[in-house]
Amino acid sequence: MPSGKLLEEKGIKVTQARKEILEILETCTQPVSYENIKESISMDKATFYRNISKFEESNLINAIESHDKKRYFELKRKPHAHFTCRVCNQVECIKSGIYVTLQNYDIENVIIQGICPSCKLTNRLP
Amino acid sequence: MPSGKLLEEKGIKVTQARKEILEILETCTQPVSYENIKESISMDKATFYRNISKFEESNLINAIESHDKKRYFELKRKPHAHFTCRVCNQVECIKSGIYVTLQNYDIENVIIQGICPSCKLTNRLP
DNA sequence: AATTATATGCGACTTAGTCGCAAAAAAGGA
DNA sequence: TCCTTTTTTGCGACTAAGTCGCATATAATT
Numbered sequence: 001m002p003s004g005k006l007l008e009e010k011g012i013k014v015t016q017a018r019k020e021i022l023e024i025l026e027t028c029t030q031p032v033s034y035e036n037i038k039e040s041i042s043m044d045k046a047t048f049y050r051n052i053s054k055f056e057e058s059n060l061i062n063a064i065e066s067h068d069k070k071r072y073f074e075l076k077r078k079p080h081a082h083f084t085c086r087v088c089n090q091v092e093c094i095k096s097g098i099y100v101t102l103q104n105y106d107i108e109n110v111i112i113q114g115i116c117p118s119c120k121l122t123n124r125l126p
Numbered sequence: 127m128p129s130g131k132l133l134e135e136k137g138i139k140v141t142q143a144r145k146e147i148l149e150i151l152e153t154c155t156q157p158v159s160y161e162n163i164k165e166s167i168s169m170d171k172a173t174f175y176r177n178i179s180k181f182e183e184s185n186l187i188n189a190i191e192s193h194d195k196k197r198y199f200e201l202k203r204k205p206h207a208h209f210t211c212r213v214c215n216q217v218e219c220i221k222s223g224i225y226v227t228l229q230n231y232d233i234e235n236v237i238i239q240g241i242c243p244s245c246k247l248t249n250r251l252p
Numbered sequence: 253a254a255t256t257a258t259a260t261g262c263g264a265c266t267t268a269g270t271c272g273c274a275a276a277a278a279a280g281g282a
Numbered sequence: 283t284c285c286t287t288t289t290t291t292g293c294g295a296c297t298a299a300g301t302c303g304c305a306t307a308t309a310a311t312t
Contacts, residue, residue: 013309015259034299044261049300051259065191069268069299083231100224104243105209111237117230139278141290160268170292175269177290195268195299 010058017043018051022060022075031064031072031082031091064091064111067126082109085116087124092116136184143169144177148186148201157190157198157208157217190217190237193252208235211242213250218242 003022007014020041024032034048041048052073055061063071064082068089081094100110129148133140146167150158160174167174178199181187189197190208194215207220226236 013258015308017260045299046262046301047260053301069195071299081226083228086234094228096228098226100238102209102220102222102238104246105238106241106246107238108212108241109239111239112226112228112231112233112235113237114234115232120230120232139289141277143291171268172270172293173291179270197268 006060010060012054012058017041017047018054021048021051021055025061025073025075028074030093031062031074033066033070033072035070036072062109064109066091067113081112083112083114083116085119086113087115087119087126090116132186136186138180138184143167143173144180147174147177147181151187151199151201154200156219157188157200159192159196159198161196162198188235190235192217193239207238209238209240209242211245212239213241213245213252216242 003019003026004014006022007018012018020043024037024040034045038045038048043051052061052063055073056063060076062074062076064074064084065071066084066089067086070089072091074093081098083092083094084090085092094112098110098112100107129145129152132148133144138144146169150163150166160171164171164174169177178187178189182189186202188200188202190200190210191197192210192215193212196215198217200219207224207226209218209220210216211218220238224236224238226233
């Protein structure tokens with residue numbers, strides 16, 4: 001879906017900066033932080049975060065915070081859980097069936113924390 | 127269990143500050159932040175956090191970060207999931223049966239994010 | 253074109269948590 | 283008990299992801 005269209009649908013004005021952010025998020029298979037993509041975007045940090053806030057309000061994206069205190073962003077597609085590795089800090093989408101329900105709570109995200117297979121195998125330390 | 131004993135078992139030197147922290151954590155039924163308990167402790171902020179780090183290394187306590195970017199601490203007792211409310215930021219222990227397994231991952235914590243029943247009912251906004 | 257509204261860049265700011273260092277407290281002898 | 287070594291503490295300065303105020307720029311509207 002072209003990023004301009006996504007924005008129009010949500011009633012968000014289409015700007016160069018916003019298109020840039022969405023286009024990058026569309027190509028990413030895992031959530032990314034500002035740090036991860038700052039070389040690939042041309043806007044200022046403040047503009048990036050202001051637009052990210054706007055996208056969050058419009059329910060366009062999802063943010064997950066990892067152990068490094070950075071927030072990682074992804075387009076909202078099919079709901080799924082996330083795994084954050086406390087060694088490499090990467091945030092991974094977990095597509096496999098994790099279903100959590102809690103009576104009377106609104107559940108918006110499920111985050112599993114621990115050590116990912118790759119860090120486990122290579123015995124990397126935090 | 128007296129807090130001095132807990133420390134000795136883990137080979138951590140017993141000091142006034144450490145006993146204070148543990149005694150408070152022992153009385154808490156929900157995870158608490160530094161902010162929550164700073165009036166009840168007599169040590170400096172740096173000392174608090176240094177001891178918290180030590181307790182984490184020794185697997186004595188657990189930390190959960192909420193939406194307010196603060197970390198909430200609890201004694202490690204029986205493993206259980208946590209719920210963090212993005213409106214009131216409280217961290218709640220979820221004792222009911224949530225079991226998550228992921229092949230080849232080490233799972234250390236499961237955090238469910240959303241809106242708690244109390245904030246839902248009263249329609250509080252973030 | 254002129255007016256109004258919204259978005260952007262820049263630099264200063266916020267804030268939970270961390271660090272360096274000197275003073276204080278504990279531990280271990282002799 | 284006194285002396286030496288090791289660990290802990292308090293204080294103030296610092297860190298870093300993210301936010302804010304404001305002036306400028308861009309877009310929409312009349």
